[in-house]
Amino acid sequence: MSETAAKLGPPAGILAELTHRCPLGCPYCSNPLKLEAREDELDTRAWQRVFTQGAAIGVLQVHLSGGEPAARPDLAQIVAHCAKKGLYTNLITSGIGLTQARVNELAEAGLDHVQLSIQDSEPASSDAIAGYAGAFARKEAAAEWVERAGLPLTVNAVIHRANISRASKMVELAVKLGARRVEVAHTQYYGWAMLNRAALMPSLEEAQAAIAEVEALKEKLSGVIVIDHVVPDYHASFPKPCMGGWAKSIINITPSGKALPCHAAEVIPDLVFWNVRDHALEDIWRNSPAFNAFRGVEWMREPCRSCPRKAIDFGGCRCQAFALTGNASEADPVCHLSPHHAKVAQIAQQTGVHPAPAYRYRTMKTREPVG
Amino acid sequence: MTGAGAIAGGSKPRLPRGVRLKYDNARGEWLLLAPERILKADAIAVEILKRCDGRATVAEIAAELAALYSADRARVEADIEALLSQLAAKRMVDL
Numbered sequence: 001m002s003e004t005a006a007k008l009g010p011p012a013g014i015l016a017e018l019t020h021r022c023p024l025g026c027p028y029c030s031n032p033l034k035l036e037a038r039e040d041e042l043d044t045r046a047w048q049r050v051f052t053q054g055a056a057i058g059v060l061q062v063h064l065s066g067g068e069p070a071a072r073p074d075l076a077q078i079v080a081h082c083a084k085k086g087l088y089t090n091l092i093t094s095g096i097g098l099t100q101a102r103v104n105e106l107a108e109a110g111l112d113h114v115q116l117s118i119q120d121s122e123p124a125s126s127d128a129i130a131g132y133a134g135a136f137a138r139k140e141a142a143a144e145w146v147e148r149a150g151l152p153l154t155v156n157a158v159i160h161r162a163n164i165s166r167a168s169k170m171v172e173l174a175v176k177l178g179a180r181r182v183e184v185a186h187t188q189y190y191g192w193a194m195l196n197r198a199a200l201m202p203s204l205e206e207a208q209a210a211i212a213e214v215e216a217l218k219e220k221l222s223g224v225i226v227i228d229h230v231v232p233d234y235h236a237s238f239p240k241p242c243m244g245g246w247a248k249s250i251i252n253i254t255p256s257g258k259a260l261p262c263h264a265a266e267v268i269p270d271l272v273f274w275n276v277r278d279h280a281l282e283d284i285w286r287n288s289p290a291f292n293a294f295r296g297v298e299w300m301r302e303p304c305r306s307c308p309r310k311a312i313d314f315g316g317c318r319c320q321a322f323a324l325t326g327n328a329s330e331a332d333p334v335c336h337l338s339p340h341h342a343k344v345a346q347i348a349q350q351t352g353v354h355p356a357p358a359y360r361y362r363t364m365k366t367r368e369p370v371g
Numbered sequence: 372m373t374g375a376g377a378i379a380g381g382s383k384p385r386l387p388r389g390v391r392l393k394y395d396n397a398r399g400e401w402l403l404l405a406p407e408r409i410l411k412a413d414a415i416a417v418e419i420l421k422r423c424d425g426r427a428t429v430a431e432i433a434a435e436l437a438a439l440y441s442a443d444r445a446r447v448e449a450d451i452e453a454l455l456s457q458l459a460a461k462r463m464v465d466l
Binding site for chain 1: 393
């Protein structure tokens with residue numbers, strides 16, 4: 001066993017993609033382009049087994065995500081099982097598929113927290129971004145049911161070209177919806193967002209204005225709402241400490257049971273992912289080839305290897321390094337020390353082209369063979 | 372920003388739903404679990420947070436802990452206020 005593996009602590013969280021089915025078509029969806037089909041999804045018992053194993057090895061929080069997790073009829077059963085095992089449950093939802101009765105059922109099952117996505121502060125634009133008429137109104141209703149059920153609410157707002165001028169309005173909407181916390185996340189370009197990058201990426205000026213507005217609100221709304229602000233990394237000089245380090249705290253499980261060190265990890269070729277159908281969670285955490293591929297600092301090349309920041313940002317994001325340089329062991333080219341940094345600067349300069357291209361909405365249908 | 376000393380002695384602090392104090396066997400430590408957050412709770416914080424049940428006042432918690440640890444009550448009260456104002460700014464405690 002390597003030194004890294006010997007010192008490995010338990011995973012803090014499981015991000016469980018219960019399904020890839022979702023009624024919305026957001027063009028920046030963090031799911032992979034190749035979405036998994038309903039018939040391949042883990043059943044209730046398989047998910048319950050995963051959470052039992054997780055609790056036993058020290059997992060603390062379970063993020064029930066998707067797709068839209070409310071598309072699973074067994075959602076409350078899964079929540080109840082997690083609660084029984086002492087796991088903290090966080091539902092990450094679009095709100096579509098929830099009803100007041102269902103929210104109450106989830107609250108009674110022991111759900112700890114709800115994170116609701118919003119697409120914009122204006123209904124028409126919101127529905128256009130989601131590709132779903134009436135989505136905005138249903139989200140407003142969902143937020144009210146969550147509040148009435150006594151559940152704490154976080155609002156998640158992904159920022160991009162179509163809504164960036166209303167970044168602060170979206171924070172105000174989160175306050176109005178009763179959220180204690182709001183995540184304002186500038187789009188990260190993976191999967192569907194990478195496919196739609198030209199349609200989504202704002203100009204540098206727009207990004208800077210939005211960042212300044214939201215930072216000012218942090219201070220102004222202290223004690224009212226907590227603002228977690230994820231700034232766009234294409235405009236940064238240092239990379240983000242992606243996932244807090246590869247395979248350091250989170251296990252992502254896809255609907256069919258594949259265990260990934262992060263939700264985008266499948267874009268990196270030649271990584272071997274183990275499935276929870278074949279391996280116990282502890283075995284995956286310790287021994288899965290994909291989890292060990294970029295764990296620690298041994299895999300690093302220059303400029304990361306000798307960098308004093310290597311234990312701060314872990315060389316940035318492996319998926320982004322691969323996407324922009326063709327090699328997942330390179331430094332994340334967002335870093336100004338990367339020999340590929342000019343590419344990022346070049347992409348950031350190309351933004352703000354008018355008119356914006358049309359969205360390629362996230363959909364399962366066009367990517368699956370018929371029959 | 373809520374500063375230390377801004378909490379009234381009569382306030383009855385409570386951990387809201389979605390914030391849980393938990394002893395974690397795997398790590399051998401007390402943790403405060405909150406939305407997208409896990410904070411380590413030291414021994415003093417644990418004793419304070421265990422008593423934040425929405426019924427006991429800050430003054431009562433301070434008196435109890437001061438007696439329990441034979442500590443200066445004003446000092447205990449300052450510790451409580453520092454912890455709770457920090458958590459209140461994160462919306463992790465209701466005052």
